[in-house]
Amino acid sequence: MAVPARETRMLAGVAAAAVALGVTQLLAVVFGPQADARTAVGSMVIDLTPGPVKEWAIATFGMADKLFLSVAVLGVIALVAALTAALETRRVPVGSIAIVLAGAAGCAAVLSRAGATLADIVPTLAGTACGVAVLRLLVSGRFTDQPADDRTDPGRRLSLLALGLLTAGAATGAVGVVLSRLTSSVAADRDAFALPRPDVAAPPVGPAVQPKDVELTSFITDNDEFYRIDTALTVPQLSRGDWQLRIHGMVDREITYRFEDLERFETVEKLVTLTCVSNPVGGDLIGNAAWTGYRVRDLLAEAGVHGDADMVLSTSVDGFTAGTPVEALTGDRDALLAIGMNGEPLPTEHGYPARLVVPGLYGYVSATKWVVDLEVTRFDRAEAYWTKLGWSARGPIKTQSRIDVPRSGAAVAAGPVTFGGVAWAQPRGVRGVEVRIDGPGGTGDWRPADLGAGYSDDTWRLWSFAWQAEPGPHTITVRAIDNSGQVQTAQVAPPVPDGASGWHTVSFTVT
Numbered sequence: 193m194a195v196p197a198r199e200t201r202m203l204a205g206v207a208a209a210a211v212a213l214g215v216t217q218l219l220a221v222v223f224g225p226q227a228d229a230r231t232a233v234g235s236m237v238i239d240l241t242p243g244p245v246k247e248w249a250i251a252t253f254g255m256a257d258k259l260f261l262s263v264a265v266l267g268v269i270a271l272v273a274a275l276t277a278a279l280e281t282r283r284v285p286v287g288s289i290a291i292v293l294a295g296a297a298g299c300a301a302v303l304s305r306a307g308a309t310l311a312d313i314v315p316t317l318a319g320t321a322c323g324v325a326v327l328r329l330l331v332s333g334r335f336t337d338q339p340a341d342d343r344t345d346p347g348r349r350l351s352l353l354a355l356g357l358l359t360a361g362a363a364t365g366a367v368g369v370v371l372s373r374l375t376s377s378v379a380a381d382r383d384a385f386a387l388p389r390p391d392v393a394a395p396p397v398g399p400a401v402q403p404k405d406v407e408l409t410s411f412i413t414d415n416d417e418f419y420r421i422d423t424a425l426t427v428p429q430l431s432r433g434d435w436q437l438r439i440h441g442m443v444d445r446e447i448t449y450r451f452e453d454l455e456r457f458e459t460v461e462k463l464v465t466l467t468c469v470s471n472p473v474g475g476d477l478i479g480n481a482a483w484t485g486y487r488v489r490d491l492l493a494e495a496g497v498h499g500d501a502d503m504v505l506s507t508s509v510d511g512f513t514a515g516t517p518v519e520a521l522t523g524d525r526d527a528l529l530a531i532g533m534n535g536e537p538l539p540t541e542h543g544y545p546a547r548l549v550v551p552g553l554y555g556y557v558s559a560t561k562w563v564v565d566l567e568v569t570r571f572d573r574a575e576a577y578w579t580k581l582g583w584s585a586r587g588p589i590k591t592q593s594r595i596d597v598p599r600s601g602a603a604v605a606a607g608p609v610t611f612g613g614v615a616w617a618q619p620r621g622v623r624g625v626e627v628r629i630d631g632p633g634g635t636g637d638w639r640p641a642d643l644g645a646g647y648s649d650d651t652w653r654l655w656s657f658a659w660q661a662e663p664g665p666h667t668i669t670v671r672a673i674d675n676s677g678q679v680q681t682a683q684v685a686p687p688v689p690d691g692a693s694g695w696h697t698v699s700f701t702v703t
């Protein structure tokens with residue numbers, strides 16, 4: 193029997209991988225999301241990726257970072273499958289061994305996830321077996337050995353068969369992904385949830401927060417425009433019925449709250465500007481929302497926090513952790529266990545049914561979504577997700593400001609114009625914003641910008657700046673002054689390890 197050509201074997205390898213993944217994905221629908229090897233492997237890749245590479249991915253791909261990861265992982269799988277299948281012969285099954293090893297890695301990834309059982313690897317085992325069967329069949333030579341009177345080109349027939357299997361595998365996988373999403377979705381649970389009316393409502397937002405004569409970002413960020421950053425490859429689907437919050441560690445008594453237990457606490461609504469440590473100078477990983485929830489302080493008080501504890505390690509249902517200073521949770525900042533965002537139940541991707549929102553701290557040390565566990569501990573005993581990867585254990589938000597108008601490279605008409613942007617310094621609050629046109633060495637001095645009304649120290653502040661535009665190339669630079677009197681530093685720092693700093697400058701041309 194003749195072994196197929198190398199190109200055909202490579203195609204057969206990709207087809208076998210597609211069938212293996214497709215079968216696994218489809219069976220995972222029956223076994224549940226925890227049996228999804230693709231997500232398990234992807235999460236493992238995310239967790240094992242070195243910190244600087246993650247930072248690069250976020251900086252380069254922003255909120256498309258997960259799409260990039262998925263495409264990259266599929267690309268690597270296809271490449272390895274093709275290369276190893278090229279070496280596959282009937283005697284030396286290099287490609288088959290690669291599929292088996294990949295299957296074993298998939299099983300290991302599935303088993304490594306919280307709450308996994310042995311049954312959860314069944315889809316991966318079945319997928320692996322199908323993948324090997326497909327590869328062995330395609331390279332067996334059975335399809336290239338044809339009776340002499342058969343006129344079809346056997347190599348071509350084999351390629352078509354491989355292509356067909358590849359397509360079938362991909363289609364099965366896509367159907368599996370869609371079915372998994374549908375069956376595990378908490379959309380109905382969320383739709384059925386009537387967010388309680390706050391006992392303590394947030395003060396109303398007056399129109400004066402929004403400067404006039406310039407098209408700026410809205411003071412309140414819509415839920416579907418709010419930035420999203422997390423390590424979750426598929427959004428965790430946790431219903432209110434399944435949700436629990438366990439408080440333990442350095443406490444007088446351990447407590448586990450069910451969702452309905454929360455009703456006995458005062459419901460608080462509060463505006464907080466959330467900021468990501470990965471936000472570069474001028475970046476948009478920041479948003480401002482009205483959060484409804486319960487004071488973490490009240491929840492912790494029932495457990496009784498020990499005096500020598502200085503950190504609360506919060507854990508998400510997907511294993512992400514954040515380490516928050518106890519005083520940020522128990523102090524008068526009103527850190528929230530939030531269940532609502534802008535008057536709606538939390539959107540699933542923002543943490544439904546419950547997450548933490550802590551004024552003044554970057555999200556990576558405070559804003560755990562899908563939160564299920566609070567361990568009261570100490571900074572010298574526990575390390576959270578990003579801290580293990582080299583980020584600072586503490587993440588207070590730096591005083592920062594951003595120019596939204598003009599955009600970089602914009603052409604501005606000569607005459608009167610109004611520029612503007614946002615400034616933030618939670619929880620100190622913004623006292624002033626200064627703007628400089630054409631930098632040092634040019635004609636520029638720092639001049640005060642007009643401020644939108646201040647809402648609270650835990651929210652950002654919008655600013656505008658009226659200017660008489662004169663033809664030629666220009667730059668505009670902004671800096672904020674916070675309520676502690678500190679002027680935003682010019683010192684340039686990258687996001688790692690504790691947040692970017694430096695002034696935002698935009699170049700534009702007046703015509």
Ligand SMILES: Nc1nc2c(c(=O)[nH]1)N[C@H]1C(S)=C(S)[C@@H](COP(=O)(O)O)O[C@H]1N2
Nearest residue numbers: 419420421422423468508512555556559561
């Ligand atoms: N479970 C979980 N919670 C998380 C994260 C995460 O990766 N997983 N990322 C944190 C980070 S780094 C930020 S900046 C905020 C972002 O919250 P958002 O996606 O609702 O804007 O969530 C925090 N909470």
Ligand SMILES: [Mo]
Nearest residue numbers: 468469555556
């Ligand atoms: Mo973040």
